[in-house]
Amino acid sequence: MQRAVIVGAGLAGLRVAEELRRAGFGGELVLVGGETHLPYDRPPLSKEVVRGERDDTTLKPREFFDEEKIELRLGSAAVGLDTVTREVKLEGGSALGYDELVIATGLTPRKIAGLPDLGGVHVLRSIDESLALREELAPGKRALIVGAGFIGCELAASMNSGGVHVSLVEPQSAPLASVLGEQVGELVGRLHKEAGVDLRVGVGLAELRGDGRVSSAVLTDGSEIEVDVVAVGIGSIPVTEWLAGSGVDVDNGVLCDEVGRTNVSHVWAAGDVAAWQVDVGGRKRVEHWSNAGEQAKILAGALTDTSDPDAAVQVPYFWSDQYGLKIQALGTVAAGDTVHVVKDDGRKFLAYYERDGVLAGVVGAGLAGKVMKMRGQIAGAAAIGDALEAASA
Known part of the structure; x- marks a missing residue:
């Protein structure tokens, strides 16, 4: 056997x-x-x-x-x-x-080399780590999240909803910039700022200080902030x-x-x-x-030699939940694509990603129906001009 x-x-x-x-x-x-x-x-x-x-x-x-x-x-x-x-x-x-x-x-998870071994510093990957982090959170606590990728952004939104004072630092120009590009990353960043998160872009973590337990963090711009807990999410x-x-x-x-x-x-x-x-x-x-x-x-x-040769083309899909909005990405979005924001009401948004003249992907926040209906056009490599014309109709 x-x-x-x-x-x-x-x-x-x-x-x-x-x-x-x-x-x-x-x-x-x-x-x-x-x-x-x-x-x-x-x-x-x-x-x-x-x-x-x-x-x-x-x-x-x-x-x-x-x-x-x-x-x-x-x-x-x-x-x-x-x-x-x-x-x-x-x-x-x-x-x-x-x-x-x-x-x-x-x-x-990636780790930041040279950090001291201090209590209150967490790297999230396992359920045990998530439960341990949760034990340290309470309304009024001061949390620093290092890295504004999907994990960092979701942690910031979750902590913020529980009354924690959150500082979110990201060396890139916007949250999720390396995944969704700077333009859409700024729209995500807007959600965090409006929720009261202290979002700092273009800056990273230089040093953690404390006596047995973390008490402050020094950033690469020289500023120092007092913290009770730190979560590192740098990929x-x-x-x-x-x-x-x-x-x-x-x-x-x-x-x-x-x-x-x-x-x-x-x-x-x-x-x-x-x-x-x-x-x-x-x-x-x-x-x-x-x-x-x-x-x-x-x-x-x-x-097992049982493949279906007529299986439909799969369109990549992922999502993230932040501040009561589902941020969805359909297709192969990349930071280097040309981005067309076709809807933005100040909170919800919809963006089309153009590559080589065709619709490569769609990203939306709070607009699930409008995102998912584009699956066929992405699979069929629809011309971006046709997609934009339909969106404006």
Whole structure:
């Protein structure tokens, strides 16, 4: 009987396991994870969990794994891989053989080098970290959030809603500028400013001070602010160090073809850690919730030879919840695109992203219907002129 081992017990790993069973894989299926928790959803960690609205984001109950005959190896992080003997090396010295291996180890947060080890400083990635951060928050507390990416922006909105005084610092010119571009980033920044967040762009963290516990932060412009708690959200990097010496090609993620195959036979990758072939000469990692499910279905079809050649073209999609608005991005938006803001009422907005004369993507806040109805035009590479004309009609 064949054994498929999935390393990474997050959303992508779970989705791969589900899709393999749906595709008819009847062999042994083992899901390996470094945390002791059942696979859980991460997007709520910076929102509902830190606000105290949820304590548990488990995706499937234990009964599901029993019914689907999915063996769980939790609390056993992978530390090495031998692709010759086809064995995954686990913490504690044990090894797990495989016939097919799927790498779904996700990301780990970037850290700022040289920071002192002070109480009150948090890096958000796990549910335990989110719960620990929540314990430190209360109305009137002073929080510094370093990094205005999606995690930082969502944390700022969540803390602000609980009466915490929030300072949000970002070295770039606007929140989310590297993802959505400066123009739309400024519209997101406007939401934070109007909510009372002390948003500072073009500035970063230089130093943290305190005696055992953080009490102030010095920024790169020389200013110093008093703080009770600090959350660092400056991005993440793929968890690939355990693949050193395995022969699996890695370059800002595990390099894959268009269905998740790596350069090594019987080794696949999916989710945030995987850089899939997306066009001629290009590979890209997509760090979004919906992407995990889409890749899992494609990979499972390829692994079991049950792929649907007529499957519809998938249009990338992600979202972020801030200040009661759902900020949605549909398509392949990039900071270097030409941006056309077609609607802006001072709070809600809608922007079209142009690349090479066609509609590449749409970003909207509080306008879900207007965003999602553009899926067909994005998939069909509609001319930007036609899209803008229709928007103004």
